[in-house]
Amino acid sequence: MIRIEKERIDEFIRTLMETRAVYAPALDGKNTMFAPVEDPAGIDHNIFNTDKSPKEIFFPHSEVLFEYEGEEIKKVERDVRPIVVWGLRGCDARSLRLLDKVFGSAWQKPGNDMFEDPYWKEKYDDAIIFGTACNEPRSTCFCNWFGSGPHDDAGMDVKVVDTEEAFILDPVSEKGKKFIGSLKGWAEATKKDLATIKAVREKAEGLMGEAFGMEGIAEKMADLFFKPVWDDIGAKCVNCGACAFICSTCHCFDVQDEGKKGKKGKRIRIWDTCMFPLFTKEASGHNPRDMSKDRLRQRFMHKFSYFISNYDEHLCTGCGRCVSVCPVNLDIRDVVRAVMTSEA
Amino acid sequence: MKELRETVKSLLTEGKVDLVIGWEKGTMPGASTPVFIDTAEKADSLIFDSTCRNNLSVYFTKDRRELAKDDKKIGVVVKGCDSRSLVLNITEKQIDREKVTIIGVPCNGVLDMKKVTGKVDGKEILEFTDDGERVTVKGREFEQTFPLDEVISDSCVTCVRRDAVEHDLFIGEAREPGSDENAYVEVEEFEKLDSGERWARMEQEYSACIRCYACRNVCPSCYCNVCFVDQNDPQWIGKSPEITDTMIFHIIRNLHVAGRCVECGACERACPMDIKLLLLNRKVAKEVRDRFGSVTGTGLENKPAMADFKEDENQDFIMG
Ligand code: SF4
Ligand code: SF4
Ligand code: SF4
Ligand code: SF4
Ligand code: SF4
Numbered sequence: 127m128i129r130i131e132k133e134r135i136d137e138f139i140r141t142l143m144e145t146r147a148v149y150a151p152a153l154d155g156k157n158t159m160f161a162p163v164e165d166p167a168g169i170d171h172n173i174f175n176t177d178k179s180p181k182e183i184f185f186p187h188s189e190v191l192f193e194y195e196g197e198e199i200k201k202v203e204r205d206v207r208p209i210v211v212w213g214l215r216g217c218d219a220r221s222l223r224l225l226d227k228v229f230g231s232a233w234q235k236p237g238n239d240m241f242e243d244p245y246w247k248e249k250y251d252d253a254i255i256f257g258t259a260c261n262e263p264r265s266t267c268f269c270n271w272f273g274s275g276p277h278d279d280a281g282m283d284v285k286v287v288d289t290e291e292a293f294i295l296d297p298v299s300e301k302g303k304k305f306i307g308s309l310k311g312w313a314e315a316t317k318k319d320l321a322t323i324k325a326v327r328e329k330a331e332g333l334m335g336e337a338f339g340m341e342g343i344a345e346k347m348a349d350l351f352f353k354p355v356w357d358d359i360g361a362k363c364v365n366c367g368a369c370a371f372i373c374s375t376c377h378c379f380d381v382q383d384e385g386k387k388g389k390k391g392k393r394i395r396i397w398d399t400c401m402f403p404l405f406t407k408e409a410s411g412h413n414p415r416d417m418s419k420d421r422l423r424q425r426f427m428h429k430f431s432y433f434i435s436n437y438d439e440h441l442c443t444g445c446g447r448c449v450s451v452c453p454v455n456l457d458i459r460d461v462v463r464a465v466m467t468s469e470a
Numbered sequence: 471m472k473e474l475r476e477t478v479k480s481l482l483t484e485g486k487v488d489l490v491i492g493w494e495k496g497t498m499p500g501a502s503t504p505v506f507i508d509t510a511e512k513a514d515s516l517i518f519d520s521t522c523r524n525n526l527s528v529y530f531t532k533d534r535r536e537l538a539k540d541d542k543k544i545g546v547v548v549k550g551c552d553s554r555s556l557v558l559n560i561t562e563k564q565i566d567r568e569k570v571t572i573i574g575v576p577c578n579g580v581l582d583m584k585k586v587t588g589k590v591d592g593k594e595i596l597e598f599t600d601d602g603e604r605v606t607v608k609g610r611e612f613e614q615t616f617p618l619d620e621v622i623s624d625s626c627v628t629c630v631r632r633d634a635v636e637h638d639l640f641i642g643e644a645r646e647p648g649s650d651e652n653a654y655v656e657v658e659e660f661e662k663l664d665s666g667e668r669w670a671r672m673e674q675e676y677s678a679c680i681r682c683y684a685c686r687n688v689c690p691s692c693y694c695n696v697c698f699v700d701q702n703d704p705q706w707i708g709k710s711p712e713i714t715d716t717m718i719f720h721i722i723r724n725l726h727v728a729g730r731c732v733e734c735g736a737c738e739r740a741c742p743m744d745i746k747l748l749l750l751n752r753k754v755a756k757e758v759r760d761r762f763g764s765v766t767g768t769g770l771e772n773k774p775a776m777a778d779f780k781e782d783e784n785q786d787f788i789m790g
Contacts, residue, residue, distance in 0.1 A: 140543050155678050156584075156744045177742070178680075187680065188710035262610075264594050265500065362504040366529060367685035368742045383709055402683075404700045418533040453688050453740035454524060455496040456502035 127315035130293045130307060138312075139166035142210050146254070149183050150212040151176050171213065174264065175445055177426035178250075179374035180218050180288065181353065183248045184209060187371075191245065191381070193392045212286075217256040217269045217445040219281035221374035226250055227437045228377055245395075253466060254305055256295070257282030261326045265335050266446030266458060270337040272441065276330040281315070289322040338462060344434040347427055349470035359421030359426075359464055362454045369448035369458075370399035375441050378405070400424040427460055444449075474518055474547070474575060474641050479510040484780055488768070489537075489573050490545035491529055491627040493522040499598035499607070500583055516573040516664045518547065518641075519600045520618055524688065525736040527761045529691035540760070544570050549577035551625070551734035553634035554767030555690040561767075561774060564693065569693035574634030576642045578602055579622030580735075584744055590614055625735025625748055628653045635768050650765065660749060670715065672750070679716045685737035685747055685749055686723060691730040698722060698746045724750050729775030732767045775780050 130138050142148050143163065151173035152161040159178035163169060193200040214222075223312070226232035229246035248307070260276035269275060279285040283302030287294045294315045297306040370376040379399040385391015398405055401421050407413045415421050433441035442458065449457050474492075481487045494505040494515040502521040526546055530537055537544060548556060555573060559565045587595065590607060597608040606615040621629075622669050626632075630648035634640065654734070660668065686692045698706045699719055707722075708715035731751045739745045758764055761784045764775040772778075 155674075157678060159626065188712065258518070262594075265596060318551045319747070360600075362529075363508050364684070364687040366683035366687040366740070368684040371680045372680045372742055380709065383711060384710070394710060402700065403696075404702060451684075453684050453736075453741040455495040455498065457503075460497060 127294055127317075128309065128312040129315045129319060130295060130312060132292060133402055134169070135217060135293060136166035137214065139169065140164065141309075142212070147205050147207045148210045149180070150357065154396055160214075161430045163212070166243070169212070173213070173259075174260070174262075175215055175217070175267075177372070177373060177447075179221065179445070180211060180214055181221065181374050181377070183209065184222065184246055185225065185377060186377075188394050188396045189245060191393045191395055194385075195390045203334070204248075204466070208254070210254045210256065212256045214255055214257045214282070215260055215268070215275065215445070216220045216274060216278045216280070216282070217443040218374050219255050220269075220272075220278070220334055220443045221445070222245050222250070222255065224375050224437070224439060224441060224443070225377055227439070228438060230346075233437060254283045254301060255281065256284045256286050259285060259287045259327070259330070261288060263330055264446065266449045267333070267334065268337075268444035268446060270331075271335045271340055271444050271459075271462075272440055276334065277327040280385035287323045287326065289319055289326065291322075291420060292319065294319050294323060327352065338459065339466070340430075340440065341461070343433065343440075343466060346470065347431040347465055349425070350465060350468060351423070353370065353470070355464060355468040356419055356423045359456075359461055360422040360432045363418060363422045363456050364454055365401050365418040366453065367399045367401050367423055368451045368453065368457075370401055372447045372451050374423075374445050374447065375443060377430070382443075400428070417429070426458075426465070471517055471519075474573070475513045475516050475685045477573065477639060477641060478507060478545065478547075481571060481573075482507070483511065483662070486543065487545040488542045488574070490516075490547070490571075491526045492516045492547040492573075493518065493524070493526075496521065500581060500586060516547070516691060520579060520581045520601070520605065520622065521598070521600065523580045523623075523736070523739050525549075525555055525734045526691035527559060527691055528688055528736070530556075530570075531557055531690055532687070535564065535693070542569070546570060546574055547573045548581070548634050548637070549575065550629060550631040550633050550635065551732050551736075552690075554631065554732035555638050555734060556766040556767075557636050557770055558681065558774060559690060559693075560770060561772065562730075562777070565644040567770065571639070572634060572637040574637035574640040574644055576640075576645070577626075577632045578618055579629070579632070580739075581605075581621055581625030582594045582623040582739065588751060589616055602694045623739060624656075624732055624734045624746075625738065628655075628752075629733075636770060647768075650759070654752060655751065657689055657753050657756050660753065672781070673713060675746055675749075676716050676720055677713055678745055679711060679720070680743055681711050681716065681719065682742060683703050684740040684742060685745075688740040689727070689738045690729075690734075690736075691727045691732070693724065694726075719749065720747075724754055727751065728754045729762070729764060729777075731755055731756075732735060 148163040149161050150169045158173050158176040159349050160180040160183055188201045229243035230250055233313045263276045279298045283299045285296040295302040378398045379395045382396045383391050383393050406415045429441040478490045490507040492505055493502040496503040500521055504524055516685050593609050595607045595609050599606045603618055604615050605618050607708050630650045633644040733755055735748055756773045764776045
């Protein structure tokens, strides 16, 4: 564990920037998000969970896959420096790991013959994730429902704890250990630091609301598929894409060509969501998820049932973003409670 | 609140309505959530205060349009702006006036939560109360009270019809509308900019858009069976959040609600990116008022400006 005094944090970030593209929380206009760091002095280390989730670092809202001109296909040049993310919260670090199960190599199950996504892998595989432990979780946080918590380090390479005086960097993964081991000129964390970490951790965990039992939710949801509980849950949803686009784990996309058909243009992939009617509309004009409640049900079935069948985990980390942005305050925690307490 | 609950209870027990759409307390401080009440017992959860930000008329449109068409008699709780949406939807023949029971509630403006958190420097609010004139927020180690007027949505600051323009019942005493002579100050400021500056201003605002369409989906005036952005054969518009396509989406939506937008601000409050959508909406509303003498959704006898033609109306935009 190394110790970086607050006064020297810019210096530390600058060393990262020498060889890597560093992303950190930033305020852009009215919203917070992860942005490439140009000047370490501009990083706001106090930004809590960003308004926009960090998934867009590795899975941009709109990503050019290749360009074409006539028959010729051109690869798109991109910044090839390995990525460092600074200031990611625990929930978001776990979100990236969940996405890596879908796009990358983190899902090695016998017989798994799924594709690996080169566009994700080229960014994520070499990335180093510095995760910041949460000393003051918010009332919308519910990471503890998933066995996690404000000081959980799963999905991080290096865990960072802010002790007011200093940032204590605790390498977690092999990659993190190797990286921290290669650094020179930084002091070791002191006994006092360790005691502070323990204290802030206990305080943070004490601020979390009570965790709701999620055991058996996948089967329960599957049993309830045709039940009227979904009419009640879905009644107020206006079926926008706010929850999905702001979500750190939602990852559906559409692929489109932009430009002159067959002549010159680019193929892009763009975020899409099961909330949009076009998402499942078939060429015949038929839409198997025709009504808004069918689409809403899909979002939660995916998170709490299908994803568990496919990847043994919930597709939600409890970051609370969807809770804050939903224009009708359809709270995902209420959805879980409604499902778990209704009769199949 | 008590009167509202009692009114709804008697409507339900007397069989005058089968369902009432209103608001109940939400899961976050300062939040309410829409609720569908079909038994008298459930009516006790109804609330009305500055947290009731949604325009509930949206539940008669889009996928829910059957609500307005089937045999059910529906009651709906409305602020001034929401009632104008109902009126618009009735004049556009989306809702049968006979089927709805309009319950007006006295509105003092609804919250802009960004303004509230701005007051406490972004600190987390854990408790919220509103006495109709002042709001009090509490968090860890702080408590602050300020006048409601300072934290209401921009749409409410300029609103001159806070009470339902059309209603069957009113909780309390409905106030007369004020004059909208000076209602468009910010639009007039915007008009003073030259076209380049106006465009830059709009680009700056809309560049944060993530194309989630929450603005469209909460809007009771946006109810096409298939929205142009949801068509792909032909595809009218690119889907990436690139500024050109984003601007096309917003400008077209703006024109599609020209003379139909009631300036309720529901779109702006729904936007997760805090984009100031009302400026363009209100610019168009002002044009409609000045050119056609029409204020949307203020009377069942008035046709929406774009669905009406008078021989003597202002046509200088056609003649040049
Ligand atoms: S959900 Fe947990 S990990 Fe995420 S910000 Fe809240 S406390 Fe931190
Ligand atoms: S579903 Fe909501 S709480 Fe869960 S990861 Fe997505 S935004 Fe966060
Ligand atoms: S749950 Fe909320 S944010 Fe998500 S689609 Fe429905 S209304 Fe929109
Ligand atoms: S466009 Fe916005 S302000 Fe106008 S009616 Fe729709 S939701 Fe209300
Ligand atoms: S709600 Fe906001 S972010 Fe979403 S499409 Fe509308 S303007 Fe864009």
